[in-house]
Amino acid sequence: MFVRAMLSIVLLLVSVASIAGPKIQHWTLGNGARVYFVPAKELPMLQIRVTFDAGSSRDPAGRAGLARLTGAMLNEGAGDLSANDIALRLESLGAELGAGVDRDMAAINLRSLSDSELLDPALDLFAKILAAPSFPAASLERHRAQALVALQKEAQSPGAVAEKTFYRELYGDHLYAHNPLGAEGSIKDITRDDLLQFHRRYFVGANAWIVIVGDASKRQARKIAERIVGKLPAGEPAAPLPAVNPLYAKKSKQIDFPATQTHIIMGQPGLRRGDPDYFPLYVGNYILGGGGLISRLSVEVREKKGYSYSVYSYFYPLRQAGPMIAGLQTKNTQRDDALKLVNKVISDFVAQGPTQAELEAAKKHITGSFPLRLDSNGKIAENLAVIGFYGLPLTYLDEFIPNVEAVTVEQIRKAFRQRVHPDNMLTVTVGGGR
The missing domain is CATH 3.30.830.10 (Metalloenzyme, LuxS/M16 peptidase-like)
Known part of the structure; x- marks a missing residue:
């Protein structure tokens, strides 16, 4: 009976622990970047996610699709590294890099083993990609062509047409109205200077949030955060978005x-x-x-x-x-x-x-x-x-x-x-x- 009772208590504690949220540690870097860290020692891995208030709602007038193109081209070159150099280095380190953009945010992810011989060069590469993307002209033309093909495919999909129309009709003049992928005319007009200016404005410390989850101590996480985004210029946070008007009629x-x-x-x-x-x-x-x-x-x-x-x-x-x-x-x-x-x-x-x-x-x-x-x-x-x-x-x-x-x-x-x-x-x- 005693053993059964103790087993019930243990199972209850395991159940409670399994649904408890991770213990989040938080601090802010000198340039304004906000850091969120959860240690997880079970696997020798680190998952890092950096977000910027740089979603499609920040696209300038006449440049719909700029935020998405900027995010998509971060790994096309950085400093003296080409896209091929970046890909080969990531492969040799067993690291994975990804990026995505929605209406509110741009997110860039790095997944790496926590072994310092692999992690350190992966962090250096990640920091370089975030701080100094080169946006090569040839890559821009390739991504531009891919975006135009994607827009053509959307135009042939009734589901995509319905979704785009819904957002456009619902939000009207609001920044949420346009498609994150952009529009044919705006995609054709985007220049390399547009990418550089967008990156310079929004990929800054005051506009950044960094998440670190995995096999690291808080001391190590602090160093990792500084290494990745600590040297970004402080800059300014993105301006508040305007409120959305309600619908007053069918x-x-x-x-x-x-x-x-x-x-x-x-x-x-x-x-x-x-x-x-x-x-x-x-x-x-x-x-x-x-x-x-x-x-x-x-x-x-x-x-x-x-x-x-x-x-x-x-x-x-x-x-x-x-x-x-x-x-x-x-x-x-x-x-x-x-x-x-x-x-x-x-x-x-x-x-x-x-x-x-x-x-x-x-x-x-x-x-x-x-x-x-x-x-x-x-x-x-x-x-x-x-x-x-x-x-x-x-x-x-x-x-x-x-x-x-x-x-x-x-x-x-x-x-x-x-x-x-x-x-x-x-x-x-x-x-x-x-």
């Missing part, structure tokens, strides 16, 4: 497209990162359309009516109000019926909220899958980058499950009534005639 946009199915995206401005209603909206949306086959939208639209194989909804929080989106793909002949039903499901949910049984099931699924969001150094680094970039509390991951479990039916009902307005939705449809 809006629709139909685009004819030679296809037997219609792609539908509908929504409105939703919430920004750190919004006090985040958890009621997050949990509520899981019930509405974020929970896969068990969500209300899936049950009503897919299971009962067979209008669509997949129907979904989600909130996409950004620095300013990111979109609340619902979407599906359906036969042209069923478009109006499917739209009517989706609107009804959303309206009913806003009016009535979830049942207690739906809420308990959602909490169980969300909390049960939470450890999978932190089951690798790469995933931890991604989460830390979001925490740092958006100024979320360092306890965010520790408090995630308690915050989910604290959500009530009434909180969801109140948040959806205040924040989701079914009568003021933008609806974009892309497809053929009925």
Whole structure:
């Protein structure tokens, strides 16, 4: 009996430890770069992620796509190193480099073994790429051609057309409106000087966040952070983005497209990162359309009516109000019926909220899958980058499950009534005639 009791206690402690967030250490460098560090000694690896407030919302007028091109070309040359030199050095060190740009941020990642003989030269190379990219003219032409081909492919995809149109119609003159990939005219106009100026303005200490996760002590992490971004000029943080205007009336946009199915995206401005209603909206949306086959939208639209194989909804929080989106793909002949039903499901949910049984099931699924969001150094680094970039509390991951479990039916009902307005939705449809 005693052994069984002790085993139960041990299993409980293991369970609690498995869902606790990583212990985040934080400091700021002299040039303003903010550092977030989590030690993880289990594997001899380091995952490093540097983000800059240099997403597509920072593209200058007439230069849509500049942020993405800048990020894509960081490893095309640095100082006296060519793209081939960089690739060969990374390969010889067993290190991996990657970059990505969305509407808010540019992120550059380095994954390396922690052995100093491999790590030190990898860090030196990473620092050089961040501080002194050369943006060679020949590489710019190659990336320009690739971007133009990607734009042509998007124009042939009804789903991509629907998404681009949705953002353009929803955000209007706001910086979130344009496609991060850019537009044909702006891509053709971008010059090497544009890349250099963009890098000089935004890739600076005051505009940087660095995440280090892996096999290092805090003392080593401090040296690593200084080595990578400590010598970047301090510069200035990016200017605050303007607020997003809400929709005050229903809006629709139909685009004819030679296809037997219609792609539908509908929504409105939703919430920004750190919004006090985040958890009621997050949990509520899981019930509405974020929970896969068990969500209300899936049950009503897919299971009962067979209008669509997949129907979904989600909130996409950004620095300013990111979109609340619902979407599906359906036969042209069923478009109006499917739209009517989706609107009804959303309206009913806003009016009535979830049942207690739906809420308990959602909490169980969300909390049960939470450890999978932190089951690798790469995933931890991604989460830390979001925490740092958006100024979320360092306890965010520790408090995630308690915050989910604290959500009530009434909180969801109140948040959806205040924040989701079914009568003021933008609806974009892309497809053929009925």
